[in-house]
Amino acid sequence: MTLYADLKVTRGSFELDLELTVEPGEVVALLGPNGAGKTTALRAIAGLLPVTAGQIRLDDEVWDEPPRVFRSADRRPIGVVFQDYLLFNHLSAVENVAFGLRARGMEKRVARAEAAQWLDTVGLTDQARSRPRALSGGQAQRVALVRALATQPSLLLLDEPLAALDASTKLHVRAELGQHLSRYDGRTLLVTHDPLDAMVLADRLVIVENGRVVQEGGPTEIARRPRTEYVAQLVGLNLYRGVAEGTTVVLDGGGSLTIATPSSGPVYVAFPPAAVSLYPERPTGTPRNTWPMVVSGIEQHAHTVRVRLTPDPSATQDRAAPAVLLADITTAAVADLHLTPGQRLHATLKATETQTYPT
Amino acid sequence: MSDRRRQRRIGGRLPLVLLLPALLGLAFLLVPLIGLLAQAPWSTLPSRLFSEEVGQALRLSLVCASSATVICLLLGVPLAWLLARAEVPGRGLIRALVTVPLVLPPVVGGVALLLVLGRRGLIGQHLDTWFGISLPFTTAGVIVAEAFVAMPFLVISVEGALRAADPRYEEAAATLGAGRWLTFRRVTLPSIAPGIVAGAVLCWARALGEFGATITFAGNLPGRTTTMPLAVYLALETDPDVAVVLSVVLLAVSVVVLACLRERWISGLR
Amino acid sequence: MFRRTVLIALAAVAAPTLVSCGSDTPAASPSSPSSSSASAISGTVTVFAAASLTGTFTQLGKDFEAAHPGVKVVLNFAGSSALAQQINQGAPVDVFASAAPKNMDQVTDKGTPVVFVKNKLEIAVPKGNPAKITGLTDFADKDRKIALCAEQVPCGAAAKKVFEMAKITPQPDSLEQDVKAALTKVGLGEVDAALVYKTDVVSAKDKVDGIEFPEADSAINDYPIATLTNAKNPDGGKAFVDFVLSDRGKTVLTEAGFAAP
Numbered sequence: 001m002t003l004y005a006d007l008k009v010t011r012g013s014f015e016l017d018l019e020l021t022v023e024p025g026e027v028v029a030l031l032g033p034n035g036a037g038k039t040t041a042l043r044a045i046a047g048l049l050p051v052t053a054g055q056i057r058l059d060d061e062v063w064d065e066p067p068r069v070f071r072s073a074d075r076r077p078i079g080v081v082f083q084d085y086l087l088f089n090h091l092s093a094v095e096n097v098a099f100g101l102r103a104r105g106m107e108k109r110v111a112r113a114e115a116a117q118w119l120d121t122v123g124l125t126d127q128a129r130s131r132p133r134a135l136s137g138g139q140a141q142r143v144a145l146v147r148a149l150a151t152q153p154s155l156l157l158l159d160e161p162l163a164a165l166d167a168s169t170k171l172h173v174r175a176e177l178g179q180h181l182s183r184y185d186g187r188t189l190l191v192t193h194d195p196l197d198a199m200v201l202a203d204r205l206v207i208v209e210n211g212r213v214v215q216e217g218g219p220t221e222i223a224r225r226p227r228t229e230y231v232a233q234l235v236g237l238n239l240y241r242g243v244a245e246g247t248t249v250v251l252d253g254g255g256s257l258t259i260a261t262p263s264s265g266p267v268y269v270a271f272p273p274a275a276v277s278l279y280p281e282r283p284t285g286t287p288r289n290t291w292p293m294v295v296s297g298i299e300q301h302a303h304t305v306r307v308r309l310t311p312d313p314s315a316t317q318d319r320a321a322p323a324v325l326l327a328d329i330t331t332a333a334v335a336d337l338h339l340t341p342g343q344r345l346h347a348t349l350k351a352t353e354t355q356t357y358p359t
Numbered sequence: 360m361s362d363r364r365r366q367r368r369i370g371g372r373l374p375l376v377l378l379l380p381a382l383l384g385l386a387f388l389l390v391p392l393i394g395l396l397a398q399a400p401w402s403t404l405p406s407r408l409f410s411e412e413v414g415q416a417l418r419l420s421l422v423c424a425s426s427a428t429v430i431c432l433l434l435g436v437p438l439a440w441l442l443a444r445a446e447v448p449g450r451g452l453i454r455a456l457v458t459v460p461l462v463l464p465p466v467v468g469g470v471a472l473l474l475v476l477g478r479r480g481l482i483g484q485h486l487d488t489w490f491g492i493s494l495p496f497t498t499a500g501v502i503v504a505e506a507f508v509a510m511p512f513l514v515i516s517v518e519g520a521l522r523a524a525d526p527r528y529e530e531a532a533a534t535l536g537a538g539r540w541l542t543f544r545r546v547t548l549p550s551i552a553p554g555i556v557a558g559a560v561l562c563w564a565r566a567l568g569e570f571g572a573t574i575t576f577a578g579n580l581p582g583r584t585t586t587m588p589l590a591v592y593l594a595l596e597t598d599p600d601v602a603v604v605l606s607v608v609l610l611a612v613s614v615v616v617l618a619c620l621r622e623r624w625i626s627g628l629r
Numbered sequence: 630m631f632r633r634t635v636l637i638a639l640a641a642v643a644a645p646t647l648v649s650c651g652s653d654t655p656a657a658s659p660s661s662p663s664s665s666s667a668s669a670i671s672g673t674v675t676v677f678a679a680a681s682l683t684g685t686f687t688q689l690g691k692d693f694e695a696a697h698p699g700v701k702v703v704l705n706f707a708g709s710s711a712l713a714q715q716i717n718q719g720a721p722v723d724v725f726a727s728a729a730p731k732n733m734d735q736v737t738d739k740g741t742p743v744v745f746v747k748n749k750l751e752i753a754v755p756k757g758n759p760a761k762i763t764g765l766t767d768f769a770d771k772d773r774k775i776a777l778c779a780e781q782v783p784c785g786a787a788a789k790k791v792f793e794m795a796k797i798t799p800q801p802d803s804l805e806q807d808v809k810a811a812l813t814k815v816g817l818g819e820v821d822a823a824l825v826y827k828t829d830v831v832s833a834k835d836k837v838d839g840i841e842f843p844e845a846d847s848a849i850n851d852y853p854i855a856t857l858t859n860a861k862n863p864d865g866g867k868a869f870v871d872f873v874l875s876d877r878g879k880t881v882l883t884e885a886g887f888a889a890p
Contacts (some may be wrong), residue, residue: 470813470817473814473817473819474817477817477818477819478774478818478819479817479818495802495814495819496774496819497804539715574805574806574812575811575813577803578776578802578803578804578805578814579779579803579804579805579806580801580803580804581804582801584803585804589806592806593781593782593804593806594781596708596710596779596781596782597710597781619849
């Protein structure tokens with residue numbers, strides 16, 4: 001029983017057009033920047049928004065197929081965890097969890113007993129009678145999760161489930177959520193703009209930009225071989241598109257670089273910023289990729305400093321430099337080099353550090 | 360030290376620009392009340408109070424205002440929902456029309472009711488010939504007139520509450536398998552309860568003080584259609600002292616009822 | 630059809646003025662003022678008059694202004710008791726015309742009141758008399774819809790006197806707050822009959838028919854008029870009273886259904 005969604009939604013000038021499948025037991029993450037159409041996709045699948053064209057079905061059970069079929073949200077076997085949880089404030093935690101069971105006709109006492117068991121699975125027995133306002137962010141998130149799971153839905157939809165949490169609780173709750181998802185044997189669709197959430201929780205990533213799928217694959221695949229600027233930024237890689245001939249790649253955005261394994265035709269070249277080294281003087285020795293650059297930005301990260309470089313316009317170059325180059329160096333190196341914006345220096349990259357793959 | 364004290368005083372002080380008109384506004388509302396109380400013939404008050412007519416009029420007022428409020432709740436809450444949530448064409452116009460009874464002089468409202476529900480009215484003539492029902496000059500007529508005048512207060516208040524309520528909670532309920540009616544009962548209604556209470560209180564108060572539409576549509580017959588405001592008006596013609604006594608009674612009863620209700624409801628909601 | 634009914638009904642309730650003065654033609658003849666010289670008075674004359682005089686006094690005010698160029702008549706119509714209270718509270722008034730001697734008596738600082746018209750009760754029934762009302766005895770019939778004025782207002786007091794005289798216990802469905810309200814309910818056909826003044830029947834003659842009855846003579850209502858002693862325009866006030874008592878005034882008043890004193 002596969003969830004199959006061919007979503008075409010037009011709203012004003014925005015157009016969503018993407019295809020998705022989710023297999024039983026699979027967690028698929030819909031990853032993309034704000035305004036990419038992720039939430040629209042989730043709302044369409046949940047039945048809160050009819051698609052303009054296309055089809056949503058669970059195997060041969062059609063949920064939405066304009067103009068004939070539209071099953072409203074309450075008649076789809078789904079569970080949704082909303083970004084800010086939307087727990088009913090006038091009901092206690094256990095009543096919130098029992099709500100879906102009651103709506104499906106379960107007797108009140110039975111529903112409450114079952115809801116209490118669900119709360120127990122996430123360690124919230126003591127909070128069963130608390131009102132949502134009295135719960136912490138992490139607790140509210142867990143109540144929202146079991147409220148969605150209590151009806152044993154065929155499809156679980158998570159809309160930015162960790163976005164409302166602060167950084168310190170996020171780590172813990174994310175790991176816990178991962179455990180619950182791995183125990184759930186239905187289909188899970190996770191919508192997020194946080195690459196870490198997607199990488200940790202999902203079996204497969206679908207990257208969406210401007211309402212369209214730009215890349216799809218397992219977390220490792222996506223992390224190593226990004227195909228768009230946005231994905232490269234997400235996973236923290238330098239990414240260039242160009243045309244290869246042997247070990248030389250002429251980049252579409254200007255400049256060229258040398259790769260380790262010969263290739264030909266249109267390719268992507270990716271490498272981590274840590275593979276770039278910076279020198280005050282032109283180094284002598286092996287690296288084939290050496291460019292005179294100017295520092296255009298410096299950004300402090302946890303343990304490294306990310307330096308943004310652009311080609312040095314005044315230098316005579318034997319090799320054209322890429323238009324933008326990111327380099328990660330240690331804080332000590334920043335001090336040694338006396339790095340300041342506008343400073344001229346030389347950047348090198350070992351060809352063996354690059355990943356080349358066809359477009 | 361002195362600096363800190365001064366800072367604290369500045370922080371706690373209300374801006375004079377607001378305080379002055381606020382107190383003026385309060386005085387404006389309260390002074391006529393004080394005038395009424397000062398004029399009341401306190402020495403003869405008990406004997407006038409426990410007369411048959413006063414008891415009758417007061418009882419009738421309370422029964423009619425409460426019944427009218429119930430009718431307004433049953434019809435007004437769904438109407439407010441329609442205005443706030445449903446995609447009806449010409450919603451702006453409907454909303455404006457709902458407030459008509461607020462703008463209409465109540466006497467004209469009473470005439471309009473007569474033209475529709477009266478013995479020869481559009482609907483009234485059929486009620487009369489088919490079912491033998493005639494609303495004018497009956498207690499039911501008083502309730503109809505009061506409900507007509509008071510309903511906008513409820514509708515406007517509830518519609519405001521509905522607009523302020525987050526519709527995404529209703530979506531959450533839908534994803535949990537709740538149909539529209541269940542969602543309305545178990546999610547929407549509880550979330551707008553304070554607005555409904557506020558609207559019902561306004562509605563009840565308006566119905567209790569209603570005069571013009573009532574006397575025009577339901578007439579004035581002691582024990583059947585003479586509510587307190589009608590009794591007050593007629594007493595004013597001959598014996599202003601009695602009018603003052605009746606007004607004070609009406610006032611006292613309504614203040615007590617509203618205070619109790621408020622206490623009950625607000626504490627029940629928390 | 631419905632809309633016309635609404636308009637008529639609204640007019641009957643909200644603006645009896647419009648109904649009653651439409652038929653009169655404004656008399657522009659300056660020859661009518663009798664005793665006082667036209668040139669002697671000026672300024673504004675403020676007149677407080679009973680609500681039942683709305684139509685006639687509006688007409689008389691216009692005629693008076695036509696007869697005395699430059700003079701303005703300001704009219705205020707309301708229930709006589711309310712007017713009496715307003716005058717005693719210091720309202721600036723030159724002339725007071727009351728619908729009952731009782732209310733005139735309540736006013737303290739005034740000249741000698743003169744009765745200028747009389748009004749008596751009449752049975753008002755909807756046009757065509759659908760319930761076949763014949764006389765006062767029908768008012769004791771429980772099955773008929775009957776409206777009377779409340780005892781607290783003058784027409785109700787007069788009705789009470791009439792019923793006592795006729796030894797009839799009426800069975801009203803409503804005790805109206807004033808005579809116009811009773812008349813409205815007859816006009817709309819909501820009641821089968823009501824006791825109102827003859828002038829009211831005349832003012833609504835398109836919608837109601839009047840039935841005279843002998844007992845009405847036992848409760849004839851005198852309308853006194855007087856100038857006020859603290860008037861701002863005593864000459865103007867006196868001239869207006871004289872005008873009301875003149876032949877021209879009598880004509881306007883009797884056309885409206887009032888009887889001469």
